[in-house]
Amino acid sequence: MKLITLTTDYGEKDPFAGAVKGAIYSELEDVRIVDISHSVSPFHLMEAAYIIQNAYQNFPKGSIHVIGVDSELTPETNHIAVKLDGHYFICANNGIISLLTKDIVPEEKVEINIHDRTLTNFTVLDVFVKTACHIARGGTLGVIGKNIDNIRQLTGIAPVINTARNQISGNVIYIDNYGNVVSNITKKLFDEVGKGRSFKLEARGADITKIYKQYSDAINFDIEKSKREEEGKKLAVFNSGGYIELAIYKSNPSTVGSAASLFGLNYRDTVMINFTDK
Template sequence: MLFLLSRKRTIPLYIRMAIITLTTDFGEKDHFAGAVKGAIYSELSDIRIVDITHSIAPFHITEAAYIIQNAYKNFPEGSIHIIGVDSELTPETNHIAVKLENHYFICANNGIISLITRDIVPQEMVEINIHNRIITNFTVLDVFVQTACHIARGGTLGVIGKPISEIKPLTGIQPVVNKSQKQIIGNVIYVDNYGNVVSNITRKLFEDIGKGRPFKIEARRTQISKIHKSYSEAINFSLEKHKREEEGKKLAIFNSGDYIELAIYKSNPTTVGSAASLFGLDYRDAITINFED
């Protein structure tokens, strides 16, 4: 075991370097997020804690899945991700710890992780079974923190859980392709801070089905027939500024997660409006792509 020398005490290297991230629907008003951080620091004072977000809509597991899927890959391997959304232990929902691409995820088995594991095979999955050792009605604070700190100390998943081979799928958000391969019917899975609308249609699915054919994206009464590489690509900067079509310019891009996203250029939901408000779109609303022959 490697150690870092300190005047006060000897600190294991894996503790010094460990990162624990937090993704929750706790919000900023209540004590919950602060209490979880305090509990982690009480166990491991030298740990690093990163808030991904505490602003997930309450119990919105699809939103949580989308955010963690796009955030975790930017952290170093060995990072531990606590997901505190719809996390209560029930007869129908257990708690799991999953090792995936050398990252660790601790959450309820409510479908959150299935969005990530759809394309990546987990290295290890366990059902957490330390609940009988802990009296709690706040499982993120107690069970999830204990699990994360155990992993951060170098502990194995087998000590805190029993192996499982399947996890609960996140149902109802998979796009559908018609028999003629001319249409993809997807849904809104996330609306971001700018009011941009993210669909569940990936670049891979679009390219596999489209095969370079002309297309139209339809969402309510909005139609778009081009997907840009970036937001600004939709603007013709060769024109003088007063002649450009900027304000209210609707567009589609493949976003950083490689999902088709509908947007308004430089939108502001509180002033000029956004794709969500101007197109009249919200979670689970249909987004359809029709391909021409």
């Protein structure tokens, strides 16, 4: 049974996500549909890329990923289907594929050309659904599109290392449902530049000198619960995607606050790490 995932900025209130699922099942009953997320901020390609990047690799090879973010067909933005890392991605040629990975070259990429066979202006419902179902049936990309040499490139936000190699200047790239703040500084980069040196991480209201492997590592469970610093403790972790993330232990954005609200951090804000030899 083929697997089709959906990532959109449709939200949960409107009928769009449900309509897309219904259209897929109408085309192909023997398929499994998985929602990665429908809560991407409207037209936010960097946020969508972060979510998909940290989800798609957990699906089996051959999975088909429909991306309904900034997906309208325009004179400047066509629609593409790309085979990348053994997976299929169907989306607008708006640069999101370039944000997913810079290390893996697409195995195949086509410009979708079946728009004359669709009925509405709801791109994902018509064109993307038909393309996904065609691939799920075992169809080749060449049947629904023409080969293209290049796809649109977006550079995104990259960390900057100073010439003395004792400072990394990064940025906030994602804020999750808990209000945790994800930077674009990876553990790999941190280790390469830091080389085990002491450091201080600064990001507005955050001032941190230790990064944990998991949230609970920040809590000393040897201390009696009533006396230990627990809920509300500020911390940094290397998250499951390998990025440095700022968090408040057991935060709740709607009650006690979160890293985003308590540190005053938003998308693109600076996250600075300074290393010292002392």
